[in-house]
Amino acid sequence: MSDTVQYAMQYVFDFGTQAQHTFEQFVPGANAVAMGLVTQLAERVGEPQLYLWGVPASGKTHMLQAACQRMGAQGLPAAYLSLAEALHPGVLDGLEQLALVALDDIQAVMGLEAWELALFDLINRLREQQVLLLLAAHVPPAMLAVRLPDLASRLSWGPVLRLETLDDAGKREVLRAHAAERGMELSDEVIHFMFAHLPRSLNSLLAGLEQLDRASMERQRRVTLPLAREVFISRIQPH
Amino acid sequence: MSQKTLWSRCQEKLAADIPEQQLNTWIRPLQAIEDKEQLRLLAPNRFVQDWVKQNYLKQIQPLAQSLTNNPSLTVIIDVGTAAKAKISAQPSNATTDSIRAKKAIAMTHGLPEQFEHNLNRTFTFDTYVSGKSNQLARAAAIQVAENPGSSYNPLFIYGGVGLGKTHLMHAIGNQVIEANPQARILYLHSERYMQDMVRSIQSNTVNTFKQFYRSLNILLIDDIQFFAGKDRTQEEFFHTFNVLMENGQQIVMSCDRYPKEIEGLEERLKSRFGWGLTVAIEPPELETRVAILQSKAELMGVSLPHEVAFFIGKRIRSNIRELEGALRRVIATSQFIGAPITLDSAKEALKDLIALQNRMVTIENIQKTVAQYFKVRIEDILSSGRSRSIARPRQVAMSLAKELTNHSLPEIGKAFGGRDHTTVIHACRKIAELREEDSRIEEDYLTLLRTLTNN
Numbered sequence: 162m163s164d165t166v167q168y169a170m171q172y173v174f175d176f177g178t179q180a181q182h183t184f185e186q187f188v189p190g191a192n193a194v195a196m197g198l199v200t201q202l203a204e205r206v207g208e209p210q211l212y213l214w215g216v217p218a219s220g221k222t223h224m225l226q227a228a229c230q231r232m233g234a235q236g237l238p239a240a241y242l243s244l245a246e247a248l249h250p251g252v253l254d255g256l257e258q259l260a261l262v263a264l265d266d267i268q269a270v271m272g273l274e275a276w277e278l279a280l281f282d283l284i285n286r287l288r289e290q291q292v293l294l295l296l297a298a299h300v301p302p303a304m305l306a307v308r309l310p311d312l313a314s315r316l317s318w319g320p321v322l323r324l325e326t327l328d329d330a331g332k333r334e335v336l337r338a339h340a341a342e343r344g345m346e347l348s349d350e351v352i353h354f355m356f357a358h359l360p361r362s363l364n365s366l367l368a369g370l371e372q373l374d375r376a377s378m379e380r381q382r383r384v385t386l387p388l389a390r391e392v393f394i395s396r397i398q399p400h
Numbered sequence: 401m402s403q404k405t406l407w408s409r410c411q412e413k414l415a416a417d418i419p420e421q422q423l424n425t426w427i428r429p430l431q432a433i434e435d436k437e438q439l440r441l442l443a444p445n446r447f448v449q450d451w452v453k454q455n456y457l458k459q460i461q462p463l464a465q466s467l468t469n470n471p472s473l474t475v476i477i478d479v480g481t482a483a484k485a486k487i488s489a490q491p492s493n494a495t496t497d498s499i500r501a502k503k504a505i506a507m508t509h510g511l512p513e514q515f516e517h518n519l520n521r522t523f524t525f526d527t528y529v530s531g532k533s534n535q536l537a538r539a540a541a542i543q544v545a546e547n548p549g550s551s552y553n554p555l556f557i558y559g560g561v562g563l564g565k566t567h568l569m570h571a572i573g574n575q576v577i578e579a580n581p582q583a584r585i586l587y588l589h590s591e592r593y594m595q596d597m598v599r600s601i602q603s604n605t606v607n608t609f610k611q612f613y614r615s616l617n618i619l620l621i622d623d624i625q626f627f628a629g630k631d632r633t634q635e636e637f638f639h640t641f642n643v644l645m646e647n648g649q650q651i652v653m654s655c656d657r658y659p660k661e662i663e664g665l666e667e668r669l670k671s672r673f674g675w676g677l678t679v680a681i682e683p684p685e686l687e688t689r690v691a692i693l694q695s696k697a698e699l700m701g702v703s704l705p706h707e708v709a710f711f712i713g714k715r716i717r718s719n720i721r722e723l724e725g726a727l728r729r730v731i732a733t734s735q736f737i738g739a740p741i742t743l744d745s746a747k748e749a750l751k752d753l754i755a756l757q758n759r760m761v762t763i764e765n766i767q768k769t770v771a772q773y774f775k776v777r778i779e780d781i782l783s784s785g786r787s788r789s790i791a792r793p794r795q796v797a798m799s800l801a802k803e804l805t806n807h808s809l810p811e812i813g814k815a816f817g818g819r820d821h822t823t824v825i826h827a828c829r830k831i832a833e834l835r836e837e838d839s840r841i842e843e844d845y846l847t848l849l850r851t852l853t854n855n
Contacts, residue, residue, distance in 0.1 A: 241424035255444030258481035320729035
């Protein structure tokens with residue numbers, strides 16, 4: 162039992178390393194228009210700048226990654242940067258040499274003078290060089306704690322699009338798609354079980370899928386309800 | 401050369417090993433210059449360079465060697481750009497690249513015979529929508545474009561963000577270049593001037609920096625307020641300014657405020673900035689906003705129904721950039737769906753924005769904002785006190801509540817300490833009158849209106 166506990170702990174945080182975020186994989190749900198506009202941008206036939214906002218796990222990062230991937234497929238340089246993880250505004254230097262810049266979690270640096278200035282200057286350079294720009298944050302531009310008005314107005318320069326979280330049907334669809342990609346067979350009853358026993362955020366469901374996959378490989382067993390029970394219920398039980 | 405490059409094949413292989421986010425953050429930004437013996441990777445900045453060097457180079461090198469069957473192939477990583485490997489998507493052409501490279505060098509080292517201006521050709525006087533709010537600035541800019549260096553020098557344009565200052569500056573440059581293609585015109589943001597200067601100090605090329613700026617015919621420098629508190633930059637700019645003026649070259653500056661109000665700017669600069677003509681750009685009024693929307697839509701080749709332009713113009717009052725953002729949202733959505741632009745489709749496309757505005761514009765919020773603005777207490781606004789110092793803010797708040805919310809007059813009266821609806825009517829009339837007569841009240845009112853409807 163305690164093996165499983167350890168096991169779960171170890172891999173929940175590992176989730177994501179294998180997942181590929183492409184447009185094909187995105188389950189649009191209520192976000193079909195947003196997805197369409199991001200796709201057009203990445204194919205260089207749409208708007209040059211888009212701002213995406215929505216609660217965590219609404220698909221912002223997925224969109225940004227997919228756009229970078231699509232640029233890469235066209236042989237064009239692109240950069241994805243999460244500003245929540247970036248340590249120094251200098252990471253924005255020189256990005257105007259690329260074809261697309263995708264900045265995630267921009268709320269993380271709002272109110273920080275050096276960052277705001279660097280971001281402002283970057284947007285000017287990108288405009289001048291006609292480089293595509295994707296921005297993402299938890300909140301719409303008007304609710305960001307921006308100090309520099311010059312930056313605030315530039316964030317709203319292009320369409321501002323809200324991403325909504327998927328409903329349960331959408332989440333099921335995502336789970337099935339991810340399972341298919343891993344070559345897993347995922348029955349409706351296992352999905353049902355996961356919905357009943359895991360937090361329903363997409364990220365925790367996907368982490369659960371990862372656990373199931375690993376457990377199935379390790380124990381050389383198919384993904385069945387009994388296996389799901391072992392993996393998830395044992396995880397919650399005290400040892 | 402239509403075959404896949406070595407670097408794109410490397411990337412495909414790396415995609416299988418490196419987690420996607422890291423791939424997109426560190427590998428995809430790299431550009432490559434390849435030859436038989438070397439794969440030279442170019443990072444946009446030293447952060448990317450360092451990270452790739454430390455973490456991925458040992459993976460990339462053997463990969464590149466095995467893909468080329470060349471065990472002596474070396475992989476190095478520098479900071480820089482492969483001239484125009486990017487958006488233009490045109491097949492790379494050695495001649496134009498080398499010309500570009502020379503021009504870029506000329507830009508930084510100030511060789512007079514190689515000069516490429518950097519104007520945005522779409523920002524012309526023709527595409528600049530004029531209205532009451534920007535008439536004077538536009539007229540002055542046209543004057544300057546017709547007689548650079550001799551009519552108003554410097555021309556100082558000030559106004560809030562996103563009102564079209566940059567557009568006017570480019571328009572001046574574009575008109576001059578039309579008449580005189582040889583003119584050395586530089587548009588730049590003051591922040592860039594500063595960076596250029598710092599770089600020239602670091603690389604010991606201050607003289608070429610000076611020479612370059614002093615050799616211009618027209619210097620268009622944006623957002624000069626960023627010079628505030630930067631003494632060294634101000635010092636250098638002071639000299640650039642003087643040399644250009646002495647030689648009769650034109651300077652056009654923009655700023656978010658009147659020169660005298662820039663804190664942290666040397667007096668001698670403030671006074672020089674006021675030597676020529678100082679003109680303001682005000683936020684556009686509704687008619688101009690509608691005209692701007694229609695002009696922008698036309699430029700995008702879209703016919704925008706008047707009622708839709710009117711709807712967007714009425715909703716977005718803050719600045720032209722946000723106006724453009726909203727318009728682009730409406731157009732992009734309708735084009736994506738393949739449906740015509742109607743009032744309903746516009747409302748649907750902007751529903752988040754509207755919901756947000758509605759949430760922010762409550763009577764309570766108006767009272768709070770107005771109280772803060774006039775430095776009175778909310779309790780005073782709700783009280784029965786009639787002294788001018790609180791009656792005026794109260795009337796302004798009532799009038800704003802009428803304009804910005806859907807509440808009825810009795811509801812508004814009730815929310816203001818249980819007043820009668822006729823008091824609200826009176827307040828609205830009074831404020832309308834005062835706005836006509838007293839420019840300060842007009843300004844207060846508009847500022848509050850913008851504060852409440854955006855941010």
